[in-house]
Amino acid sequence: MALSKHKLGELIETCDVRNFDDRLTLDDVRGISTGKEFIKTKADMDGVSLSSYKVVDTGEFAYVADTSRRGEKVALSFNKSAQSYLISSIYTVFRVSRKDLILSDYLFVFFNRPEFDRYARFNSWGSAREAFSWEDMCDIDIELPDLATQQKYVDIYNAMVANQQSYEHGLEDLKLVCDSYFDDAKRKNTVLLRTLIESVDIRNSDNAYSDKDVKGITNNKEFAQTKADISAVDLSKFKIVQPKHFAYNSRTDGRDMLVLALNRTEQTFIVTFNYNVFKVKDSKNDIIDPEYLYAFFKRLEFDRKVRFHSWGSSQELLSWDNLCDFEIPAPDFYELHSIAQIMKSYIERKEINEQLKAQIKNLCPILIRGSLEEGKL
Numbered sequence: 001m002a003l004s005k006h007k008l009g010e011l012i013e014t015c016d017v018r019n020f021d022d023r024l025t026l027d028d029v030r031g032i033s034t035g036k037e038f039i040k041t042k043a044d045m046d047g048v049s050l051s052s053y054k055v056v057d058t059g060e061f062a063y064v065a066d067t068s069r070r071g072e073k074v075a076l077s078f079n080k081s082a083q084s085y086l087i088s089s090i091y092t093v094f095r096v097s098r099k100d101l102i103l104s105d106y107l108f109v110f111f112n113r114p115e116f117d118r119y120a121r122f123n124s125w126g127s128a129r130e131a132f133s134w135e136d137m138c139d140i141d142i143e144l145p146d147l148a149t150q151q152k153y154v155d156i157y158n159a160m161v162a163n164q165q166s167y168e169h170g171l172e173d174l175k176l177v178c179d180s181y182f183d184d185a186k187r188k189n190t191v192l193l194r195t196l197i198e199s200v201d202i203r204n205s206d207n208a209y210s211d212k213d214v215k216g217i218t219n220n221k222e223f224a225q226t227k228a229d230i231s232a233v234d235l236s237k238f239k240i241v242q243p244k245h246f247a248y249n250s251r252t253d254g255r256d257m258l259v260l261a262l263n264r265t266e267q268t269f270i271v272t273f274n275y276n277v278f279k280v281k282d283s284k285n286d287i288i289d290p291e292y293l294y295a296f297f298k299r300l301e302f303d304r305k306v307r308f309h310s311w312g313s314s315q316e317l318l319s320w321d322n323l324c325d326f327e328i329p330a331p332d333f334y335e336l337h338s339i340a341q342i343m344k345s346y347i348e349r350k351e352i353n354e355q356l357k358a359q360i361k362n363l364c365p366i367l368i369r370g371s372l373e374e375g376k377l
Contacts, residue, residue: 009138034073078108112364145375174346194324238270253316257303295343
């Protein structure tokens with residue numbers, strides 16, 4: 001059975017349906033991630049008219065032509081839900097026009113491969129901004145097996161995604177337990193953070209830690225390998241973060257949250273001297289679990305309070321003293337230990353969930369290659 005060869009432009013067509021009748025609302029507005037997902041928009045939508053926004057119906061794709069500053073990936077997604085979405089008018093919406101030749105799900109697996117991201121970045125052009133145009137998209141060469149073979153490999157992909165999403169759904173239930181506890185406990189006994197934590201300022205003065213040990217902090221409140229160029233940076237001034245110690249960036253402008261993380265590993269590493277490092281007081285080690293504090297810091301309510309208490313002119317900051325003045329529920333030991341363990345389980349399962357997503361993405365090239373090999377038989 002021979003494979004059929006096509007230009008992608010022969011198989012897809014653009015869609016340009018606008019929200020002129022305002023049938024879709026702010027709740028339907030989405031952004032597009034480089035993880036190939038529709039996500040809740042992070043844009044400030046206050047006062048924005050949605051009538052010019054594009055509608056992405058079920059079975060349609062959308063992508064962002066601008067590829068610069070996206071980590072060498074293309075922001076593209078496929079609407080498999082029963083819900084229609086609204087996206088910015090500068091995005092491109094398209095759908096499969098030759099359903100007799102290619103399945104929409106199969107095309108999405110094709111887009112999910114790292115090879116597609118590399119191709120799109122290599123063929124992006126521009127000066128201030130690099131873009132992967134619709135014409136370039138249509139110029140992609142694609143080989144296709146018959147529809148039955150495509151469906152076979154799409155079924156494998158969809159089964160793995162369904163398992164991952166089921167796991168993810170249970171994951172959010174754990175976080176809901178923690179949030180519900182704090183909402184109830186804050187109406188009871190509370191204590192100031194300053195009674196539980198203390199600042200730590202140990203520097204890498206002997207350069208015992210190198211550039212491989214430098215960490216940054218993500219918006220998900222996790223430590224990650226720094227992306228900054230530190231080749232010419234003096235690391236002797238950097239602060240040491242030992243296991244079970246916290247670090248945070250006091251600058252909060254441009255963010256709706258506090259960039260903070262807990263060192264949950266057994267390793268010691270360093271962070272920029274601009275960060276604040278702190279720990280649970282030695283005298284409180286038998287009373288307070290760092291995981292409990294971390295659960296408190298991970299809440300959206302905490303981030304909202306951080307923004308409210310941040311001050312400054314050119315930069316808004318949450319000072320160490322302001323953080324210490326925050327109140328936190330003071331549970332008994334049993335409650336504290338339970339919440340800490342639930343949060344620890346949530347974080348560990350969240351990491352597993354991200355690994356599952358990565359495995360599914362890594363499977364996409366194998367599925368496409370397998371379908372092509374079978375299509376040749």
